[in-house]
Amino acid sequence: MAKSRNSIASILAAAGIVAAGVYGTASAGPDDNQLIVEGQSMVTEAAAPEGVEVEKIYSGWRFRSSETQSLQMDDFENPAMPLVDIGTDIWGTEDGAAGKSCQSCHNDASDSMKGIRAGYPKWSDKRGKPHTLETQINECRTDRMEAKAWKWESSEMLSMTALVGFQSRGMPVNVTTDGPMTKWHDMGKDLYFTRVGQLNMSCANCHEDNYGNMIRADHLSQGQINGFPTYRLKWGGVGSSHRRFKGCMENIRAVAYKRGSDEFIALELYLASRGQGLSVETPAVRN
């Protein structure tokens, strides 16, 4: 692992992508750049939601190099956009025994899916727990289309969450955390502050106490999830927020929870609540 991290770091350094963090160039805090995507201005900083112990909240975009930032400002350069196109194809394709496509019930995604991503995870009475976009999509597939559920990190699922999320781009994150969601919010908050692994660190140690600081080659962000699914240069592809959580926990030498586990759903809800008011940036680009 160290070897691959090394080699990626050196490739980025050789390409001039990582300017900050080289010895002697301290870089504190987010930058002042403005994220304008295809002419649409994104909210990348906002007042901290109640109970969140930071001065302001910032999108992870504000902590990235200008080269990485620019990839997200132009949809032709955004390496995640092909997934939105694939998602559009899948949207209109019938699948399963019921002979339905997404479009059969939901018509045009650009109308029916507008604002959906911004409100997820969301309580489901039927499920008796919150739905993430992934579990909601799979419920549609198994119950209405009579098709097979997709795996969490499959290209089909990522394409569909990218397409659905894209319809909320520019809209503020706005999850509900009261009512039956209270318990889930609190569980996510507990997880956020629980130290894990041999390195004995919590999410808060890096992303609340030390955002803006370099940790080796990484410029620590606030760990906001308003851009997922996200194209990550380190992955060379698009991934879910749960994949990112897993990677973080493994870096701390902990046994990660599973994608789609109650723990990661709760954490996703809590993190979304820490980003209330930031624009949905799906699909974002990060390093």
Place this chain on the structure above:
Amino acid sequence: MWKYSAVLLAALIGTNSAIAADTAPTDVKINEGEISSSLTGKAGDPASGREWYAGRKLGNCLACHQTTDLKELPFHGEVGPPMDGVADRYEVAELRAILVNSKEVLGDETIMPGFYTFKAGVRVADKFQNKTILQAQQVEDIIAYLKTLKE
């Protein structure tokens, strides 16, 4: 509370330090922010310490601490204080205690891991169960290296 019990328990069970060269992590006692004697009974080697200090799978100290002496290496972190001049600020016994388990010296809130303790977070990955981040001699070597970082 439990950490004191662990120390007490270790004391009651007795130690095998008379036979083994290294003091076991459970036998190490931090006394008022200090550990006065070497964990191995031997002096540290600063040249090796410099290597463990920078090594990503070892101390990885550079991940958080800027260090002018290692300026040939890229990516110095900013999470902890710079280590330039640390030799003038801390005694060996203090550095040893901080490295062994920073939380007992700097307080529970510190982000700094303990490098020679089993007191870790929950859900430690299998391959790191009951293992310390560094070996006793590596801790001593890093202390020896830190003592070369004078103003």
